[in-house]
Amino acid sequence: MPFIPHTDDDIQAMLASIGARAIDDLFDEIPSELKSTGLKGVPDGLGEMEISRLMLERAETDGRYLSFIGAGAYEHHIPAAVWQITTRGEFYSSYTPYQAEASQGTLQLLYEYQTMMASLTGMDVSNASMYDGASALAEAALMAVRSHKSSRRILIPATVHPVYRNVVRTIVRNQGIEVVEAPYCRESGQTLPESLDAFGGEEFAALVIPQPNFFGILEPVDALTDWAHRHNMLAIGVVNPTTLALLTPPGNWGEKGADIAVGEGQPLGIPLSSGGPYFGFMSCKQALVRQMPGRIIGRTTDLDGRPGFVLTLQAREQHIRRSKATSNICTNQGLMVTAATIYMALTGPEGLRRIAAQSHANTLALLEKLEALEGVKRLFSGPVFHEAALSLSRPAGEVLRTLEREGILGGLSLEESHPELGSAILVCATETKTPADLERFAQRLGLALGAA
Numbered sequence: 001m002p003f004i005p006h007t008d009d010d011i012q013a014m015l016a017s018i019g020a021r022a023i024d025d026l027f028d029e030i031p032s033e034l035k036s037t038g039l040k041g042v043p044d045g046l047g048e049m050e051i052s053r054l055m056l057e058r059a060e061t062d063g064r065y066l067s068f069i070g071a072g073a074y075e076h077h078i079p080a081a082v083w084q085i086t087t088r089g090e091f092y093s094s095y096t097p098y099q100a101e102a103s104q105g106t107l108q109l110l111y112e113y114q115t116m117m118a119s120l121t122g123m124d125v126s127n128a129s130m131y132d133g134a135s136a137l138a139e140a141a142l143m144a145v146r147s148h149k150s151s152r153r154i155l156i157p158a159t160v161h162p163v164y165r166n167v168v169r170t171i172v173r174n175q176g177i178e179v180v181e182a183p184y185c186r187e188s189g190q191t192l193p194e195s196l197d198a199f200g201g202e203e204f205a206a207l208v209i210p211q212p213n214f215f216g217i218l219e220p221v222d223a224l225t226d227w228a229h230r231h232n233m234l235a236i237g238v239v240n241p242t243t244l245a246l247l248t249p250p251g252n253w254g255e256k257g258a259d260i261a262v263g264e265g266q267p268l269g270i271p272l273s274s275g276g277p278y279f280g281f282m283s284c285k286q287a288l289v290r291q292m293p294g295r296i297i298g299r300t301t302d303l304d305g306r307p308g309f310v311l312t313l314q315a316r317e318q319h320i321r322r323s324k325a326t327s328n329i330c331t332n333q334g335l336m337v338t339a340a341t342i343y344m345a346l347t348g349p350e351g352l353r354r355i356a357a358q359s360h361a362n363t364l365a366l367l368e369k370l371e372a373l374e375g376v377k378r379l380f381s382g383p384v385f386h387e388a389a390l391s392l393s394r395p396a397g398e399v400l401r402t403l404e405r406e407g408i409l410g411g412l413s414l415e416e417s418h419p420e421l422g423s424a425i426l427v428c429a430t431e432t433k434t435p436a437d438l439e440r441f442a443q444r445l446g447l448a449l450g451a452a
Contacts, residue, residue, distance in 0.1 A: 066437055067409040068366075070387040070428025071214070072133070072161055073275070074267045076242070076355065077432055079346050082269045086339040106334065107309035111297040113341040120244050120344075121237075121261040122251025123283035127294035129337045130280030133264025134167035137208065137238055139327055140260045140282065141168055143291045144206035144234045145177055146326070151203040157182045157191040159213035160238060162417040180204070189217040189380025189389065193227045206234040209258065211250070212243060216363075216387035216426065217380055225254030234259040241281070242267045242359065243385050245352035251285075260284045269343025270336055279333030279340070289313065293327030358431035359386040362438065366429045369442035375449040379424055387428035389414060389421070394449055396423045402448040408441055410448075 011023070020026060027035075046054065067075055086092070090105060110128040117126035130136035141154045154172070156165055158181050169179050182199065185192050190213070207228035211221050221237070228235040237250035237258040250258035266278040284292055290313065298312035347355065363386045370376050375393030392399055396413040403410035411425035418424065429438065 063407065065404070065407055065409045066440065068411050068427045068429060068433075068441060069409050070216070070430075071412045071426055072163065072264060072266075073272055073278075074240075074242070074386075074428065074430055075272055075432050076267055076269075076430050078269050078271060078343065081346060082339055082343045085342050086335065091338045092335070104309055107297050107311070109338055109341055110295065110334075111299055111309050112345075113337050114297060116341065116344050117241075117281050118283055120241060120249065121239065121281075121283045122249030122257065123261055124251075124286040125289045125292065125296065126281065126283040127292050127296050129265065129333055130262070130282050130294055131333065132276070132278050132280045133238070133262065133266075134161070134164045134280070135171065136262040136264075136280030136282050137164050137236070138168045138171035139293050140236045140262045141172055141177065141179075141206065141208075142175070142327070143260060143284070143288060143293075144236060145172075146291050147234065147288055148205035148232075151205040152176055153178045153180055153202070153204045154206055154208065155180050155182055155196070155199060155204045155233070156208045157184060157210065157213070159184045159189070159191050159215060159217070159219070160208055160210045161214045164238065184213075187380070188382040189213070189215045190219050190382045191224065193220065193223045196224075196227055200231055204231070204233050206236050206259075207231075208236045208238060209253070210238045211247065212240060212385045212387075214426075215380060215382075215389045216384045216428070217382035218247070218385060221248070221250075221258075222254045225256070225258055229254065229256055237261040237263075239263045240267060240385070241265060242352065242356050245349065245356040246360070247385075251283075257285070259288060265336065265340050268340035270339060277333060277336060279336035291326060355431050356386075359429065362429040362431065362433045363387065365435070366427065366433070366438045366441065369438055370427070370445060373442065373446045373449065376445070379421060386430060387426055389424055389426050391421070392423045392425060392449065394423065396425050399423075399445070399448045400425065403441075403444055406444050406448075408444055410441065410445060 015021065015023070091109070113128050114126040118124065130139060144154065145152050154168070154177065156168065156179055165179070165181070172179065180199070182191060183195055184190060185195065207224065209219060209221055209224045211219050213219055225235040235253065235258040237253065237260070239250055239261055241263060250261035260282070261284070262280060262282045264278055265281045270278055282292065282294065289296070295311060296313045298310050300308055300310055302308050344352070363384060367378065367388055370390060371378060377391045379389040379391050396415050400410050400413055411427040414421050414424040414426055
């Protein structure tokens with residue numbers, strides 16, 4: 001809240017009602033040697049006017065940048081109504097604990113969210129929701145192992161986001177699950193089914209399929225899904241929700257469709273916010289629903305035939321007997337999901353299609369301008385959606401620092417995550433970029449590459 005409404009009289013009245021003399025009495029069971037004697041280096045408190053000015057000055061020091069960074073967090077236009085509605089008290093402060101009847105409004109919103117996400121991904125069931133996209137993929141891997149039963153190995157292509165791969169390894173390694181990395185084609189930037197044949201004689205619980213992949217390339221998802229199923233693996237799709245407005249949803253990949261779909265929900269109305277909070281989404285086929293962690297909201301009727309919403313298929317082991325739980329990190333990012341639901345409701349299917357189409361068109365226009373520059377070359381021949389990897393004639397870090405001084409965040413350096421690509425960057429353009437923005441980036445990049 002923007003201010004603290006409790007006066008000293010309010011505080012004393014509340015303490016009197018519970019029989020306490022002071023706030024410290026509420027913590028008298030804590031030994032005195034464990035209590036802090038004060039925070040060193042913290043300045044005196046400020047009033048509303050002073051703190052507002054301080055925070056404005058701090059924000060201005062960050063500057064305003066024209067950003068062409070994507071790599072899992074994307075700058076999209078968010079209609080003003082999204083967060084105006086999301087931050088209403090009915091949504092902002094409501095909470096659904098174990099008891100399903102505690103907040104019918106929140107449950108109904110989550111039910112609508114699940115319906116939208118199941119439709120967007122082409123799957124049977126969606127939960128609401130996961131901590132973020134990376135941990136959602138780790139949970140999907142655990143689902144696959146529990147379902148497969150005979151294998152504790154997951155096959156993940158090197159084209160999956162490096163952060164996602166690291167998070168999966170961190171979460172599953174102490175559970176005796178092996179993560180095996182599959183190579184990618186250096187010409188197309190894709191994971192080719194024939195390159196997976198070397199793993200065909202081995203047993204895996206699942207194959208992870210990114211769409212688009214980390215390089216922005218569209219993978220041959222139909223062939224990869226069918227390959228996984230032929231080799232007795234589940235197919236786990238890692239998808240960008242914006243792309244699903246145009247691309248085939250995971251539930252329709254190949255002959256049978258992917259078994260699980262996960263991803264990062266940030267593109268659906270969540271601002272970049274210096275990295276979070278975001279939320280992960282997860283949906284799956286009906287056959288796997290009892291392996292799915294997190295909340296699932298159901299619609300029912302009461303004894304009088306009135307519609308209502310309840311928590312369903314969430315065992316109390318999630319909260320109490322944690323060793324029996326399907327997951328111990330299935331945090332529900334409820335406020336983020338609320339914003340995403342309102343965003344999808346406001347934009348609708350046609351609006352999402354326009355956003356996706358304009359993002360794709362802007363990226364193609366940007367690539368045309370950048371490839372015309374001396375010292376810039378597309379790294380991969382595969383089709384892209386709204387970001388692409390470029391090779392530069394000068395060190396990527398040096399070029400990006402030069403652009404930053406000009407007020408442009410010119411992409412993500414791939415030198416650390418993929419050193420085999422040499423001096424390379426990943427650039428992205430969404431519907432927020434104008435022709436003038438694209439031209440400015442191209443001009444400044446040309447100057448940066450030509451600088452001594």
